[in-house]
Amino acid sequence: MRRTKEEAGITRKQLLEAAVRVFSEKGYAATRLSDIGEEAGVTRGAIYWHFGNKKELFAALFKERVDPFFKFIKEILNEDFGPLDKIQKILTVFFERFRCDRDFLANQHLDFIEMKIRNEVPEIRTFMKEREDKFYEILVDVVNAGIELGEIRKDVDPDAVTSMLATLIAGYAFLLAGNEASSLFKGKGKEMVEIFITGIRA
Amino acid sequence: MRRTKEEAGITRKQLLEAAVRVFSEKGYAATRLSDIGEEAGVTRGAIYWHFGNKKELFAALFKERVDPFFKFIKEILNEDFGPLDKIQKILTVFFERFRCDRDFLANQHLDFIEMKIRNEVPEIRTFMKEREDKFYEILVDVVNAGIELGEIRKDVDPDAVTSMLATLIAGYAFLLAGNEASSLFKGKGKEMVEIFITGIRA
Amino acid sequence: MRRTKEEAGITRKQLLEAAVRVFSEKGYAATRLSDIGEEAGVTRGAIYWHFGNKKELFAALFKERVDPFFKFIKEILNEDFGPLDKIQKILTVFFERFRCDRDFLANQHLDFIEMKIRNEVPEIRTFMKEREDKFYEILVDVVNAGIELGEIRKDVDPDAVTSMLATLIAGYAFLLAGNEASSLFKGKGKEMVEIFITGIRA
Amino acid sequence: MRRTKEEAGITRKQLLEAAVRVFSEKGYAATRLSDIGEEAGVTRGAIYWHFGNKKELFAALFKERVDPFFKFIKEILNEDFGPLDKIQKILTVFFERFRCDRDFLANQHLDFIEMKIRNEVPEIRTFMKEREDKFYEILVDVVNAGIELGEIRKDVDPDAVTSMLATLIAGYAFLLAGNEASSLFKGKGKEMVEIFITGIRA
DNA sequence: TATGAATGAGCATTCATTCAT
């Protein structure tokens, strides 16, 4: 039993880390709190102390994980690249990180898989909606800038670009996270980015 | 209670139809057999009579639904189009059908969501592997034909094309099936296809 | 489906034969009607046609099997032996038959195992009570005759002899029917009879 | 709800006590865990906490009950009696205890009734086999000693003696535990022992 | 803080039983 504040913080962190892994591997419904407890080296009781219940634990995951995620994207967008390079960079970095950072992938996978839960917990819903809306606006601006700068084809629908980004990221995280993916899917992150960029380049 | 063979067939069909809907809406683990039973207008017992258990019911879904799905693709590939048009057609038709045919979407959604289950039931695993492998080979041939005919860029990796197809289809089905999708995702099926095709066209 | 009376009789007989085997192997509660059906080569429905329900099937077993069993004993008792020989013969024949006739053993095993059921079905209860009472009276007479004839010790309690018979038969059937019996139990039917007879001989 | 270790031990003990009673009364298959729970004053959940599942509960019964049982026999065999007296004592004490100690009877009844289960749970199987083998060896030694000392007839097969012991104990426990025993069976423990001893005495 | 013990609602599954054919 951890007695100091510091130690309690460690338990909390371990629980969250265990939770992403287990949730993303099994999905929300099939995940047992005991699994998470075991993976974190504590009993289920600790989860209740730190998070209240299963749903809250799941919600906490988002609040803690999504923020750095969006910060990460913002950093890319703030760097001194042209619009097209920004878009390319975002996708490339996503794909790259999916491949290397199992936790990052798990998190994203979770994000897409558990939309149902997200809709059930208003807290998550609002939380995610806000950031995505903001992200959407920034991205559309980037695309429009790209068009104005002549980097992107004039006849490209900015919404198609954001949709394509969302679709590719969702699909990639999905296929990559599935233990044994479809035969069609061979990774090919860089090549796919290239195709996409070629598809919108002026 | 249905007593004739014919009527039993109806019950079976209704169970399967109910099952796609419920499974794809709730996911495998969160689906209760009673939900499916109620939706089909029979008791849980009927499920056991027809399918044996939950897993087998799920497996039966695949065996019955995936076949027409692949037939559908084959038909497109057999038509008298050029390679690029075939690829475009496949994606277009998929996206279109996802939008209009709720059951088709649900089915595909299921397919992607429940890879875990798929891996647990060897029957499904083998079943799917075979068809996907075949599909993959045909597609690669199409891409290579496209390259030779000068319709597709020479420097395009055929595997990148199949991966892109898989990714787009998975992502699209996914985002569309999520009750309240990401802000980034605005549908835009046709536009996305156009970007993709432009990305690989010679 | 059997259509003639004769064929129906065959089904009935097969069901009863299957029933003794399965009941005696698994016990009443653990026996599924489908087991019996399969062993008899028909579906459960046939059981309901012939016997009404599980309990009735079980009851029918007794009525059909116990009669010949008591007849068999009576025959021994009616033969022209001395009292001691009669007692010896009964035990010997029982043990012998237990060893050789698997169905006979199963039947007896059942008889002892399922006293609970017997008590639940008044029909069986009365039925068995009557025969056993009669058997008891005859046996006590035999023992008394033996005492009077000086074949059996005067200080032997006739009830102890009948109890011993019952105990040995029950115990023997029991230990023999248990798949892997106690290490103590090595069969030894004849030897046990000899010990018993020596124990009561004048 | 019991919260301390001590109290948990009480719950466990009560569950075991309830379990012997219910199992031996209804048999393994017909016993519902809720019966045991109710009899012990807890919910079924507590059974799963303490024992894992039904089979394990049953197995636990053996491991906890059989040991004292064999100790009890050993004590008799270690006392300062002659071989014949030891054998007589064992039977006498068994019969006596069966009559007075309902739990002891129930336990023994269980032991004989559920050989099937015993064979299904390897743990129990090995466990019992070992003790019975040891018991058998000791008993055979006692019989041989009796023969050498001239207390027991030279022509008596030691295995017949152990078999008789097993048969009598099994049969007696059986007939006594059956709610309404056979008409033949009138108890008569002491008298039966006397007959047996007379049967083997030199 | 965290654990151990226990609860209870919910779920998959089994199985005797029904009954139209």
Added chain:
DNA sequence: CATGAATGAATGCTCATTCAT
């Protein structure tokens, strides 16, 4: 006579949750 289809009550088991310690 017998089957196939379906029902429904019962039962073992899982798991989120509670709470005294």
